[in-house]
Amino acid sequence: xxxxxxLVFLGIALFGMPLALSLGLAAIGGLIASDVEFxxxxxxxxxxxxxxxxxxxxxxxLAGELMLKAGMMERLIDLANTIVGRMRGGLGxxxxxxGMGLSTVSGxxxxxxxxxxxxxxxSLKKHYGVGFSAAICAAAANLGPIIPPSGAMIVYAxxxxxxxxxxGLFMAGIVPGIILVVGMLVICSIIAHKRQFPLxxxxxxxxxxxxxxxxxxxxFMMPVIVIGGIVGGAFTxxxxxxxxxxxxxxxxxxxxxxxKISDLPEALIRTAITSSVVGAMIAFASVVTYMLTxxxxxxxxxxxxxxxxxxxxAYLMLVALVLxxxxxxxxxNAAYIMLVPLLHPIAIKFGIDPLHFGFLFVFNLVIGMLTPxxxxxxxxxxxxxxxxxGELSRHVWPFIAFMYALLLVCMFFPQLVLTLPRALGY
Amino acid sequence: xxxTTRFTPMRHSGPLRPLALLIAAFDVAxxxxxxxxxxxxxxxxxxxxxxxxxxxxxxxxADELARLCFVWSIFTAIPLGLKGGAHIGIEMLVVxxxxxxxxxxxxxxxxxxxxxxxxxxxESAVMAWEQWDELMASMPASxxxxxxxxxxxxxxxxxxxIWQALIGAQHVDPELQSELA
Numbered sequence: 001x002x003x004x005x006x007l008v009f010l011g012i013a014l015f016g017m018p019l020a021l022s023l024g025l026a027a028i029g030g031l032i033a034s035d036v037e038f039x040x041x042x043x044x045x046x047x048x049x050x051x052x053x054x055x056x057x058x059x060x061x062l063a064g065e066l067m068l069k070a071g072m073m074e075r076l077i078d079l080a081n082t083i084v085g086r087m088r089g090g091l092g093x094x095x096x097x098x099g100m101g102l103s104t105v106s107g108x109x110x111x112x113x114x115x116x117x118x119x120x121x122x123s124l125k126k127h128y129g130v131g132f133s134a135a136i137c138a139a140a141a142n143l144g145p146i147i148p149p150s151g152a153m154i155v156y157a158x159x160x161x162x163x164x165x166x167x168g169l170f171m172a173g174i175v176p177g178i179i180l181v182v183g184m185l186v187i188c189s190i191i192a193h194k195r196q197f198p199l200x201x202x203x204x205x206x207x208x209x210x211x212x213x214x215x216x217x218x219x220f221m222m223p224v225i226v227i228g229g230i231v232g233g234a235f236t237x238x239x240x241x242x243x244x245x246x247x248x249x250x251x252x253x254x255x256x257x258x259x260k261i262s263d264l265p266e267a268l269i270r271t272a273i274t275s276s277v278v279g280a281m282i283a284f285a286s287v288v289t290y291m292l293t294x295x296x297x298x299x300x301x302x303x304x305x306x307x308x309x310x311x312x313x314a315y316l317m318l319v320a321l322v323l324x325x326x327x328x329x330x331x332x333n334a335a336y337i338m339l340v341p342l343l344h345p346i347a348i349k350f351g352i353d354p355l356h357f358g359f360l361f362v363f364n365l366v367i368g369m370l371t372p373x374x375x376x377x378x379x380x381x382x383x384x385x386x387x388x389x390g391e392l393s394r395h396v397w398p399f400i401a402f403m404y405a406l407l408l409v410c411m412f413f414p415q416l417v418l419t420l421p422r423a424l425g426y
Numbered sequence: 427x428x429x430t431t432r433f434t435p436m437r438h439s440g441p442l443r444p445l446a447l448l449i450a451a452f453d454v455a456x457x458x459x460x461x462x463x464x465x466x467x468x469x470x471x472x473x474x475x476x477x478x479x480x481x482x483x484x485x486x487x488a489d490e491l492a493r494l495c496f497v498w499s500i501f502t503a504i505p506l507g508l509k510g511g512a513h514i515g516i517e518m519l520v521v522x523x524x525x526x527x528x529x530x531x532x533x534x535x536x537x538x539x540x541x542x543x544x545x546x547x548x549e550s551a552v553m554a555w556e557q558w559d560e561l562m563a564s565m566p567a568s569x570x571x572x573x574x575x576x577x578x579x580x581x582x583x584x585x586x587x588i589w590q591a592l593i594g595a596q597h598v599d600p601e602l603q604s605e606l607a
Contacts, residue, residue: 013516028545039549045546058467272460279503
């Protein structure tokens with residue numbers, strides 16, 4: 001029956017059916033094959049979404065939307081420009097640093113790609129050509145789900161159950177996230193020197209950095225309050241994300257004064273639609289997961305993998321390989337929802353730290369967002385830049401290669417991922 | 427309302443106009459309901475934090491009301507995502523089809539999706555009817571209100587997909603799709 005469910009899903013999805021609906025049809029195929037009543041459909045779908053922790057998804061999306069409307073992007077770019085703007089390839093560096101700043105409030109690569117592409121791409125293109133410019137925007141956007149808060153980590157923690165805390169997973173992403181930023185800056189510098197990109201931006205001055213830092217401090221206070229509050233136990237992840245929305249509203253209305261009441265309905269509906277894309281997949285996939293579970297697929301999979309290897313590192317490599325392939329063809333949220341309930345319990349059986357496995361899983365699928373043919377970040381940047389997918393892929397490969405190298409380093413040196421969460425008691 | 431919230435009636439004359447108007451009315455109602463649901467969710471969760479730290483108290487029904495609004499917001503927004511092409515699909519195979527075959531495939535896929543959503547709507551209606559007398563844990567309201575949005579989603583989503591199958595266009599609202607991107 002599991003095979004039938006998977007085949008129905010793939011068969012229908014390949015013909016362009018939205019993935020969430022493909023999951024629903026696969027679930028119905030499973031219900032018919034196993035003679036289970038259809039009323040399982042609404043009950044499981046509702047139970048899957050009826051979860052307080054999942055509210056963090058719309059809240060963080062909304063906070064990001066409001067911060068962008070409040071003019072946060074301009075301040076981040078100004079700050080980054082005063083710090084690295086004068087370096088060779090300075091605008092590329094600005095994009096990476098702005099992507100890092102953006103990821104501390106948004107947590108979604110697609111939203112970050114759209115924001116970075118629409119604000120920075122026109123100036124980048126003018127100086128460095130469209131290929132490199134689009135690639136650096138795509139790479140910087142991928143920082144979103146790695147640096148906390150992260151929508152992907154929230155979905156992972158929810159699907160993995162109580163063995164993974166959202167706060168712990170957030171902390172696990174900080175050190176690799178910083179390494180990613182540094183690595184991207186280095187790649188940008190190497191390419192800029194090789195191609196002799198022109199110097200742009202004003203000469204470095206401490207006074208200008210201090211002035212822009214003062215203007216941007218309100219942006220960086222948000223992750224300090226929200227993530228600090230969640231990690232410090234002052235409030236739950238859901239409460240923290242609601243506080244982020246209130247903070248963004250306060251900034252937009254009273255500090256930058258760029259937010260208007262009339263902006264709110266649009267932002268709220270966009271948030272609801274974006275969240276519903278994830279919610280639909282969670283709802284329909286929950287029925288699929290149930291069908292696979294009653295068919296004992298997790299046990300069969302565990303037995304199969306244990307017959308192949310008993311080495312945790314070999315299992316991690318195997319999962320990375322599976323996710324590399326899956327990430328190329330399946331949208332990442334669908335992959336979390338379908339694969340975390342199968343692969344996470346096996347990782348626990350292998351004695352792998354849940355936070356380590358969780359981070360590697362998320363990182364792997366985040367890289368998948370940059371790899372064709374189903375790299376959603378590539379799609380967004382192609383839309384903004386007008387570049388063909390194949391051409392963008394040719395320019396983005398140094399960043400993808402670096403990300404995979406870092407993934408391997410994190411796999412072999414878990415302390416890189418786990419030191420910070422352990423120090424904070426996770 | 428503007429941008430994604432500008433759910434003006436689909437400009438369509440002829441025999442399909444009543445369906446177009448029905449869908450447009452559904453879209454507007456759902457759009458405003460989503461605004462209200464998200465406002466309630468954010469307000470209630472934030473108020474809980476304030477009450478806990480400043481007044482050392484809490485509202486018993488806050489968690490359940492917030493979850494109810496969340497369930498409603500997720501399911502009722504799904505059809506708007508279908509309208510705007512926000513739900514991701516794999517198109518690498520169908521884009522290689524000739525135009526005619528691509529159009530036929532899109533219509534069939536839309537009809538298949540509509541049938542599935544109608545089944546969800548029907549099963550949700552039956553379940554809500556059966557559970558109507560059960561009360562929520564902390565509020566004097568029927569627990570079936572958690573199931574109702576699935577029925578709304580199924581019906582509204584099916585209408586959009588039937589519309590897309592009938593008109594056979596690129597099966598999404600291009601304006602909404604570009605704004606969502």
